Amino acid sequence: MKVYEKAPAKINLSLDVLRKRSDGYHEVEMIMTMVDLADRLEMEELPRDTIIISSQAGYIPLDEKNLAFQAAKLIKERYSVKKGVYIHLDKRIPVAAGLAGGSSDAAAALRGLNRLWNLNISVEELQKLGEELGSDVPFCVKGGTAIARGRGERLEMISSPPQCWVILVKPPINVSTADVYGRLSVDKIRNRPSTEALLESIRTGNFHALCKSLGNVLEDVTMELHPEVRHLKETMLRLGADGALMSGSGPTVFGLVQRESKLARIYNGLRGFCKEVHAVRLLTGTS
Known part of the structure; x- marks a missing residue:
């Protein structure tokens, strides 16, 4: 079996x-x-x-x-x-x-x-x-x-967030989670994400509010170590992603896109910088 x-x-x-x-x-x-x-x-x-x-x-x-x-x-x-x-x-x-x-x-x-x-x-x-x-x-x-x-x-x-496309891009570097957390000064964190605002956007199905509420306090640490992560995030937004964020301790950056018509331009634009680019959907059920 x-x-x-x-x-x-x-x-x-x-x-x-x-x-x-x-x-x-x-x-x-x-x-x-x-x-x-x-x-x-x-x-x-x-x-x-x-x-x-x-x-x-x-x-x-x-x-x-x-x-x-x-x-x-x-x-x-x-x-x-x-x-x-x-x-x-x-x-x-x-x-x-x-x-x-x-x-x-x-x-x-x-x-x-x-x-x-x-x-x-x-x-x-x-x-x-x-x-x-x-x-x-x-x-x-x-x-x-x-x-x-x-x-x-x-x-x-x-409940699941509003359905959308997710573009994932991983630069050719590896990041140590322990190293990132070790360099984080909790008392110096300035821009904390609002869990409540994000929850409300998910509850109401407000995609644009969700994009505005994305936040990750580890971004600054990883981006200081690896400036290419910041460059990828900025490029993703410039190419038209509705929202973008580094996932976990990085280095992968993801972009959220609601309109499929934007997808090819962002995907192809990022392929110019990295080999590992994926365009997928959110999984709105369980695994």
């Missing part, structure tokens, strides 16, 4: 950092949603008690450093599964991009292995398992749109 799971990318419509916590993590408040750019996982049971991962992508680890591997190991240990699994990971989401590709792969592995081994684990339990793997994993387990608080693991599901 084989099971298949889709692992969609997430974007941050907002990201605010409230304070540094005593455990070393940062207290965040952010609104996340998913887009139709996805990795795909194929999972097949093995007779011997082992975990094997393969991928067409030559640049990702296929051992215990891989979050899908860690997810498989965790679920096997926690539920005393003595069978093995072969996971093929068809990688489409750029890595180290601020799009939670690894976290979404881990979430898809949890969901898929739950089905493969008939474990009947609830979504809530899978999210709890996901917390042990990474802050974004609980959100990726369920998908949809949510306000995330705490380290990102405390979720409040909300």
Whole structure:
């Protein structure tokens, strides 16, 4: 038997950092949603008690450093599964991009292995398992749109934003999330996003208000380290995106576009700067 799971990318419509916590993590408040750019996982049971991962992508680890591997190991240990699994990971989401590709792969592995081994684990339990793997994993387990608080693991599901096109562009650089958070001075943050304003725009389906309410306090830090991220955001807006923002700790920048007629011009304009450009839709349901 084989099971298949889709692992969609997430974007941050907002990201605010409230304070540094005593455990070393940062207290965040952010609104996340998913887009139709996805990795795909194929999972097949093995007779011997082992975990094997393969991928067409030559640049990702296929051992215990891989979050899908860690997810498989965790679920096997926690539920005393003595069978093995072969996971093929068809990688489409750029890595180290601020799009939670690894976290979404881990979430898809949890969901898929739950089905493969008939474990009947609830979504809530899978999210709890996901917390042990990474802050974004609980959100990726369920998908949809949510306000995330705490380290990102405390979720409040909300309605989907107005449907639109999303253009994602990742410059050929990698950004360390730990490095960006390490350089952030919480007491010096000036332009915080308004979660309430963003929530209201989603509630009322007001696309233009949503575009005005986008905000990410990590942008300035990443843009100082990598000025090309600022250049990409400015270029995206100049080409006609209705709103643009860096996702997560970067370096991916996304643009929201309501009218399809604008799409080709923005997409082609950005292809002049970067190879990794994707034009996708928002995912308005769960993953």
